[in-house]
Amino acid sequence: xxxxxxxxxxxxxxxAWPHAARAQQAAMPVIxxxxxxxxxxxxxxxxxxxxxxxxxxxxxxxxxxxEYRWAEGKNDRLPGLASDLVRRQxxxxxxxxxxxxxxxxxxxxxxxxxxFQVGSDPVAIGLVASLNRPGGxxxxxxxxxxxxxxKRLELLRELVPTATVIGCLLNPTSPVLAEATSRELEVAAxxxxxxxxxxxxxxxxxxxxxxxxxxxxLRAGGLVIGPDALFTSRSAQLAALALRHAVPTVYQFQDFxxxxxxxxxxxxxxxxxxxxxxxAGRILRGEKPADLPVQQATKVELVINLxxxxxxxxxxxxxxxxxxxxxxx
Numbered sequence: 001x002x003x004x005x006x007x008x009x010x011x012x013x014x015x016a017w018p019h020a021a022r023a024q025q026a027a028m029p030v031i032x033x034x035x036x037x038x039x040x041x042x043x044x045x046x047x048x049x050x051x052x053x054x055x056x057x058x059x060x061x062x063x064x065x066x067e068y069r070w071a072e073g074k075n076d077r078l079p080g081l082a083s084d085l086v087r088r089q090x091x092x093x094x095x096x097x098x099x100x101x102x103x104x105x106x107x108x109x110x111x112x113x114x115x116f117q118v119g120s121d122p123v124a125i126g127l128v129a130s131l132n133r134p135g136g137x138x139x140x141x142x143x144x145x146x147x148x149x150x151k152r153l154e155l156l157r158e159l160v161p162t163a164t165v166i167g168c169l170l171n172p173t174s175p176v177l178a179e180a181t182s183r184e185l186e187v188a189a190x191x192x193x194x195x196x197x198x199x200x201x202x203x204x205x206x207x208x209x210x211x212x213x214x215x216x217x218l219r220a221g222g223l224v225i226g227p228d229a230l231f232t233s234r235s236a237q238l239a240a241l242a243l244r245h246a247v248p249t250v251y252q253f254q255d256f257x258x259x260x261x262x263x264x265x266x267x268x269x270x271x272x273x274x275x276x277x278x279x280a281g282r283i284l285r286g287e288k289p290a291d292l293p294v295q296q297a298t299k300v301e302l303v304i305n306l307x308x309x310x311x312x313x314x315x316x317x318x319x320x321x322x323x324x325x326x327x328x329x
Contacts, residue, residue, distance in 0.1 A: 052277020163221020
């Protein structure tokens with residue numbers, strides 16, 4: 001009898017172990033990551049976000065689960081993905097560098113905390129009530145890129161002063177960013193007198209070839225790429241196309257210039273991704289997004305790819321080289 005009872009108890013314990021493991025996994029907090037891009041194009045940002053989470057005591061697969069939802073560069077997929085995360089009842093929704101994604105997350109939930117990273121003014125676009133006191137269920141990081149479009153146009157003009165036509169690449173599925181950038185650049189272009197700005201649209205990478213074919217047809221002297229997660233995640237592809245079609249191009253992030261683009265002017269992203277992870281971790285520990293001020297990434301960097309300039313037959317003025325934070329040779 002004692003042997004039979006021991007076997008019964010052992011069998012019961014063995015059956016209970018999987019249940020205990022599942023219960024422990026179920027108790028693990030879950031972050032929902034709403035990505036405008038794709039997993040394979042977001043390795044760097046994800047490393048920085050995980051670093052921030054680790055600094056607050058959370059390590060994926062150890063004491064934290066992350067549910068990933070990727071829009072694959074299609075902003076029209078974001079509402080459905082956000083709704084899925086809300087149904088999943090995740091603990092926090094994280095939206096890396098996507099103004100459309102942040103706006104969609106705000107519309108999707110008023111109860112689940114949201115940590116955003118945007119290149120727009122979060123107060124102006126209605127994400128938060130103020131930077132110091134966000135209120136509601138959203139907070140995050142604002143990357144200083146709003147308003148820098150005219151400066152990028154000015155820098156491009158310094159490199160190609162004879163240009164009479166400059167293209168501007170925007171994503172029409174992100175109207176908040178596209179309309180603001182277009183207005184800023186049109187005003188700036190008028191200040192240069194005879195300079196004509198030609199606005200081009202791309203809502204997926206399938207549109208890129210047509211964009212550059214149009215630029216060649218227009219004999220455009222340069223291109224300013226507007227802020228958008230689609231363009232950021234495909235900066236290497238855009239840099240290669242710009243070089244292949246001999247179109248001097250400026251974008252906002254250093255990765256573009258490092259991949260062979262002519263020039264970048266904007267804020268460094270690595271630390272802002274890390275800050276997103278830190279804020280998500282602090283919220284998991286019990287802090288409220290309403291009490292966490294929106295962080296602002298304010299350091300602006302100018303990077304010039306001198307090798308690309310030489311390939312394009314452009315002589316970079318010494319005055320501009322002297323202002324560069326980094327020169328790639």
